[in-house]
Each structure stands twice: as C-alpha cells, then as structure tokens.
Amino acid sequence: MTASLIDGKAFAEGLRHRIAEHVSRLNAEHGITPGLAVVIVGSDPASQVYVSNKSKQTVEVGMASFKHELPEDTSEADLLALVRQLNADPAVHGILVQMPVPKHIDPDKVIETIDPAKDVDCFTPANVGKVQIGLPGPVSCTPLGCLMLLRDRLGSLSGLNAVIVGRSNLVGKPMAQLLLRENCTVTVAHSRTRDLPALLRQADIVVAAVGRPEMIRGDWIKPGATVIDVGINRIPAPERGEGKTRLVGDVAFAEAAEVAGAITPVPGGVGPMTIACLLANTVTTASLINGLTPPGDLTA
Numbered sequence: 596m597t598a599s600l601i602d603g604k605a606f607a608e609g610l611r612h613r614i615a616e617h618v619s620r621l622n623a624e625h626g627i628t629p630g631l632a633v634v635i636v637g638s639d640p641a642s643q644v645y646v647s648n649k650s651k652q653t654v655e656v657g658m659a660s661f662k663h664e665l666p667e668d669t670s671e672a673d674l675l676a677l678v679r680q681l682n683a684d685p686a687v688h689g690i691l692v693q694m695p696v697p698k699h700i701d702p703d704k705v706i707e708t709i710d711p712a713k714d715v716d717c718f719t720p721a722n723v724g725k726v727q728i729g730l731p732g733p734v735s736c737t738p739l740g741c742l743m744l745l746r747d748r749l750g751s752l753s754g755l756n757a758v759i760v761g762r763s764n765l766v767g768k769p770m771a772q773l774l775l776r777e778n779c780t781v782t783v784a785h786s787r788t789r790d791l792p793a794l795l796r797q798a799d800i801v802v803a804a805v806g807r808p809e810m811i812r813g814d815w816i817k818p819g820a821t822v823i824d825v826g827i828n829r830i831p832a833p834e835r836g837e838g839k840t841r842l843v844g845d846v847a848f849a850e851a852a853e854v855a856g857a858i859t860p861v862p863g864g865v866g867p868m869t870i871a872c873l874l875a876n877t878v879t880t881a882s883l884i885n886g887l888t889p890p891g892d893l894t895a
Contacts, residue, residue, distance in 0.1 A: 598822070598855040601744055607867040610743070610893075614874050615656040617890045621881065622657070629881035630659035630686045631715065631874070635693040636674060636700065637667040642693050649691070652870055658877060661687060671700045675708050682710040688884055689715035689877035712884055715876040717769070726772050726895075731883065733876040734895040738770040740868025741802055741823045742777070742895055748821055748857050749800075753778040758795055760784045760811065760845065761804035766825055770802055773895050791815070803845035813850025822851055822858040825865050 621627040631653045635646045646662065653660040663677060674696070681687050690713045692705050706714075711721035717735040725732045734742075745752060757779040761767040767783055774781045779800065784791055792815040795801055801822045803811050808828035816822060826845030835841065844861035852858055859865055875893040882889040 598852040598858045601748055601821075601823070601857050601859045601864060603740070603744060603859055603864040604867045606744060606747060607740075607871040610868070610871045610875065611652065611656055613890075613892060614871070614878055617878050617893065618657040621878070621887075625885065625887065627881055627885055628657070628659050628686075629688050629877045630661060630684075631689040631691065631877045632661035632663065632681045632684075632687045633691050633693065634663045634665065634674070634677060634681075636665045636669050636696050639695075642695075646693055649870055649873065652874060653877075656874055658874065659686060667697055669697075669700075671704065674700060674705060678705065678708045682708075682713065687713065688881035689713055689873075691716055691873065713880055715873055715880055717876070723764075723769070726769055729776055731879075731889060731894070733879055734773065734872075735765060735769040736869045736872040736876065737766050737804075737825060737865060738773055739872040739875070739895055740865055741766075741770060741825065742773045743872070744823060744859065744865070744868065745800060745821065746777075751777075752800070754780070755799040756780050756782075756797055757800040757802065758782045758784055758798035759802045759804065760791070760795075761802075761806070761825075763804065766802075766804040770804070774800070774802075776895065801846075805845050807845055808843050809845070809847040811846045811851070813847055813852075813854050816851050816854045818854050819856040820854075822846055822855045823865060824848070824859050824861050827861060827866060 650660045650662045681690050690709050706718045711719045714722050717733045757774045759767050759770050762783050762785045771781050771783050795815040796817050804825035808830050824844035824846045829840045832839045832841040842862050879889040
C-alpha cells in the first residue's frame with residue numbers, strides 16, 4: 596500500500612479534546628454550558644445505538660445532554676410540540692431529531708419546526724442558505740468532518756481540483772459549497788455523469804458519497820490524490836462464515852490505496868467524525884446564541 600491512512604478515529608478524539616476545552620472556557624468565562632437535545636421516536640436498534648453514543652459523548656466533553664425517547668406511535672403534533680418546547684428552552688443550544696422518523700410523521704415538518712439557531716444538523720432551509728453564502732453557523736456534520744480531515748492532511752486546499760461523487764442534500768451539495776469556500780475547483784458528479792473514471796483521474800481530491808459499495812476503482816484515482824470515502828455499505832462476507840457481513844466504502848479500498856497519496860478507511864475514517872462535529876456545532880450555536888464568536892478551530 597502506498598497511500599497513508601487518514602485516521603478519522605484519532606482525529607475525532609483530538610477534536611473532542613478541543614471541544615471540551617472550549618466548553619470549559621465558555622462555562623468559566625461566560626457561565627454558559629452548551630446543551631444538546633436529542634429526540635428519538637420509536638425503537639430502531641441502529642438509531643438507539645447512535646443516540647446513546649451521542650448522549651455519552653456529549654456528557655464526556657462537559658456539555659448538558661437532554662435525551663427524549665418517544666414511543667413509535669407518538670403523534671406528529673406531539674413531536675412538533677416537543678420541538679417547540681426545546682426551541683424555547685434557554686438551556687438547549689442544539690436540537691437533533693433522529694431520522695428516520697415513523698412513516699406517519701412528515702420529516703420536513705419536523706425540520707421546519709426546529710429553530711434555525713439550534714439546528715446543529717444544518718437541515719433547515721435558513722442554515723442551508725447560510726452555508727451557500729458563507730455566513731457563520733453550523734455546517735452539516737459529515738461534510739464538516741471531511742473538510743477538517745482534508746485541511747489536516749493537505750493544509751491549504753486553494754487551487755486543487757476536487758470531484759465529489761454524489762449530490763445529496765446531506766453530503767454532496769454542502770461538501771461542494773465548503774470546498775468552493777476553500778478555493779478548490781469543484782465538480783459534482785452523479786448517476787448521469789459521462790465517463791466518471793476520466794473525470795476522477797483529474798482530481799486532486801475525491802469525496803465519495805454515492806452509497807454504492809466499492810464503485811470507485813483504483814485505476815480511476817489520480818496518483819497521489821487524497822480520497823475521502825463517506826460510504827458505509829454492508830456486504831456479504833462468506834469468508835467470515837455463513838450469514839456474516841463486513842463494512843466497505845464507496846471506494847475499492849485495496850486498489851485505491853495502491854495509487855492514492857492518502858485515503859480514509861471504512862470503518863474508522865469519516866464515521867467517527869460525524870458525532871464529534873455534532874458536538875462542535877453545538878459549541879458554535881451556543882456561542883452564536885449568546886452573541887459570542889464561535890471558536891475558529893471548530894467551524895468551516
């Protein structure tokens with residue numbers, strides 16, 4: 596393997612340490628304890644694990660954690676009422692409603708009800724617009740994590756060619772805005788893109804967020820490029836035993852690692868950054884709500 600590994604787990608640990616220092620400073624100098632409220636409706640096992648991890652890490656960095664677990668049959672009106680209650684609670688600086696919500700609840704209505712000042716997932720139209728024009732505020736957690744890893748690895752990104760594979764509202768589109776802000780030349784590729792391999796062979800930075808296991812092959816990568824693999828796909832692993840599976844990214848890791856300069860593994864790359872960036876966003880919103888400048892090392 597020629598590529599160096601980008602260790603998202605280690606970087607996330609360092610980021611949480613910096614967050615804890617900022618939380619301590621906010622408390623000591625301004626009497627502010629950032630508070631994150633997480634709401635989960637129903638008992639989806641994956642969501643339950645994710646929410647537990649969020650709550651645990653929130654407390655570990657010295658922030659206040661408010662966890663609301665609601666039964667599957669909670670009405671849309673009751674959920675929206677809880678969100679409005681959290682909007683009005685001065686102890687809460689960040690609100691996250693775990694998706695997906697049950698089918699009888701409209702997720703768009705939930706997102707539109709969250710106060711944009713407390714929208715730490717950056718889902719509300721107001722915050723999406725702020726990212727678009729470069730105003731201060733929270734940035735979608737996964738793209739923010741990717742940007743932090745890229746800056747740490749490459750320093751200045753100015754002038755580099757970046758290709759993002761995937762155009763979702765969650766990753767692809769906000770990632771493009773963040774890289775434009777860093778003065779990259781950005782191309783967003785998708786299912787209709789012609790000759791994707793040729794396009795990727797020109798890219799200094801590849802961000803793969805398409806949700807197709809090992810779609811991007813090693814010979815599509817420009818020698819020395821930096822590859823950020825956002826994909827998390829579970830595929831059969833018969834070599835581990837009957838019915839066993841393993842996690843892979845959107846990039847054929849072993850092939851790409853022979854060509855790239857640096858690459859994130861799956862798991863252990865972008866994944867650990869997402870919760871750490873959620874905590875970073877909560878410090879950002881707590882600062883802005885109180886008229887303070889957010890810490891520069893936690894923002895885009």
